[in-house]
Amino acid sequence: MKLIIKEYLSLLKESKELDVLVPDLLLSMGIEVISYPQSGLRQYGVDVLAFDSNKQELLVFTVKQGDINRSDWDSSEQSVRQSLNDIKDVYLNTHIDSRYSSVNKKIIVCTGGELKQSVQQNWSGYIKQNPISNTEYEFWGGDKLALLVEKHMLNEHIFPTALQSLFRRTLVLLPDSDYDLSDFYKLLDMLILSEDFGNLSKDKNLRKAIKSIKIINLSLSIIYHWSIKQNNIKPLVYVAEKVVLTLWEFIRKNDLYNNKNIIKIFTQNYQNLLSNYSDYFIKIEKHLHVKNGLNGYGQNTLLENINIFEQLGIISTAGLMHYFHVFNSDDIKSQQASVKSAKVLKDSVKALITNHLSTNSPCYDNHIVEITQTILLLYYCDELDFIDKWIKEIITHVSFAYEMGRNFPIESDSFDDLIALNISGETEKEELMQTSTLLPILAQLSSIFDLEKSYSLIKLNVDKYFSKTNLQIWYPNKDTDGFIYNNNAAYESGFMEVPISIPKNIEEMKNMINKIQEKTVKNEEISSIDKGLFILPIIASRHYRTPILPVYWQSILTIHNQ
Known part of the structure; x- marks a missing residue:
């Protein structure tokens, strides 16, 4: 050590x-x-x-x-x-x-x-x-x-031998592209979430907690320099995301929203995450603006497809983080800089989609997470025409792929299932598309943005190819805030609207959305949204594969109705 x-x-x-x-x-x-x-x-x-x-x-x-x-x-x-x-x-x-x-x-x-x-x-x-x-x-x-x-700082009490072992293993395995960072995540949990600090209104206990957080920051800083030295900064993005989400869960669980010392530390980590996103974007930016610039980074087309959607998700998350920062700053120059950065990232997202046809062909149903957050960024940056074109491309490719029996978005998140469907041919297509969240969410987005042609195309193809597929959308409930920052919240909370039908026209779909909105949790029941940190649930969705909270697109309809 x-x-x-x-x-x-x-x-x-x-x-x-x-x-x-x-x-x-x-x-x-x-x-x-x-x-x-x-x-x-x-x-x-x-x-x-x-x-x-x-x-x-x-x-x-x-x-x-x-x-x-x-x-x-x-x-x-x-x-x-x-x-x-x-x-x-x-x-x-x-x-x-x-x-x-x-x-x-x-x-x-x-x-x-x-x-x-x-x-x-x-x-x-x-x-x-x-x-x-x-x-x-x-x-x-x-x-x-x-x-x-x-x-x-890393003494036996605060950073015992077992945790040092986890940290050393993290650094050793960091260059391995298949490493899931589980050792560092376990270390994080042991340092801050599982530790009983007692009553944090007492200065002694609060100092102990702050010391643990500083150890986390030190560990993150070491990982940062290790990643830079090895020219491999993607793991740093995930580690930084995990730290921010874990710290917010600690704040939420202990009601520390008004503790200036803790919030200051959280804000520093939040800014560091934004900086890590920028570093990562700078590294891959040139590949986004070249035809098939991200191809060749996987052993086969399936891995390439997964990789491209991963890059799409990271970049659109960064763009949304800059966009939402406008609402967290009173400084005009800072707001202008954030809008400018969001637009730069939006342009790169458009280039990525234009230059990589595989963005029209998601291989997992849960790629709707990346698709939705990308569409939100495009919408905030006034790119409705591009959204319209992309949705039509996606639904056309998905429908054709399903008819052919391969390369459509399967309902599971298992790579083995992808192999069984697309390479070995061991699985029938009906087994892997019994349910879909991608189709109804695209339909809802089309209706909210008044994209008549996209909506009609989705309706036509759902009726023709997916009549036996259960369309569904996950919604949070009052328990979701207790899970979303440290887990896939859909496994532990919320409810599923199923089956969903695609009405004949946009207005009927809007009525359906308005009715379901009356039954879902309010914004103030999601702590980060209530405190103005709109990006945190989106980061959590991409990080843990929790479905994007429908409020992010359904609230647009509410605003339009006002």
Whole structure:
């Protein structure tokens, strides 16, 4: 574990990474942090200021990135020597509170790397030539930091050997494309959801919970740098999603909506997730705008199809996250930036669909999750014509595929069933399309958007090819909020509207939607929607394969009726 931590520390940037970790480490050591890193203000070499009450000692940190070599020692305003001079000549004389003037002080050069042999004599010479009364100099490199992090942040109480084993296994298996990240998910559950922190209105218990969350953040940060180093950031997207969903479940379960410290940590993770989506999008963007640019990333066409829908889901989730951010910000510039980002992602989604014909041919019925959230993003960005065309393409391809007896969206989520249907021919088509959520949801979307031709085509093909298929849509109930952030909520809650018929015209379908809406849960019964985090149930749907909550498209009809 020490080697893992040390390598992670060596990858940290000086700003907003290592200088963020150091205060958390000091707090875990029981040391009071007086001053945190600040952007835009001259700090005269000091990044973190802390007071160790046990030793009655003031700790003055200057934080640097990576190894310290000759150029880092003395070549610019940001060099180690210049920072030490600023601390000695200015900071200690003008910025120290009078209550600390007589205590011992320690100037600490802190880095995730090491002090290279080429500058060790410079360091020793500087210390000898610049003595300060009641003041010592120290160097905290990767070795020392790794020991302190393991001892105080990953100690036996908060991160026992069993959890360390889960974490090590996560890192080892991370490059495996078939790895399901179950070890990290189990670690998350043990750290935060299964742990009994007691009454969290008590400061002692709350601090214990916050410490566990910080361990989660540290683990996530290590995974982030591991993923970047291995040029494999897709697992990071799923890990970051899981952390955000787990933290919200923790907040919901313990009614911590108004706890500023917990909400601040959640918000940081929420922003990190958005950043992870952006990193992932940047990596695959060029493939989306090329004909069949995502093909060739599977061992066969079935795996390629699954992969393409996965990319569609991730990108549309990111687009919706940016779009919904408009409602969570009062800053005009931030809103404008979010709308711009949503439109960029929308354009890439359109390119993905246009350049990959397999987006017209979902192989799983539950690909309606990706299809629905993509259609929502397109709708919010005024792309009704494109939606209309895509729905007609999907229903045409699905109907033709079913008639041919292969490559239609099967009702199960089993890859073995796909093989049995499409390759070995061991299963009859009727066995794998006894039910469908894809068909009625597309019909409802067509009716809500007044897409007459799409709706008529769905009605025609359902009557012709799918008269024996039970059409159904899942709806949440009052228990759903207790499951949606950590499981497939459809397995544990809600109800199924079945069988659904496709009425002759759009108005009849709208009447059906209005009637069922009267029986479903209200928005305030889904905590994240009630608190304005509209994206969380959508993230949960794609992550756990829970059907998209119908309120996301059915509420559009309600708005139109007002």
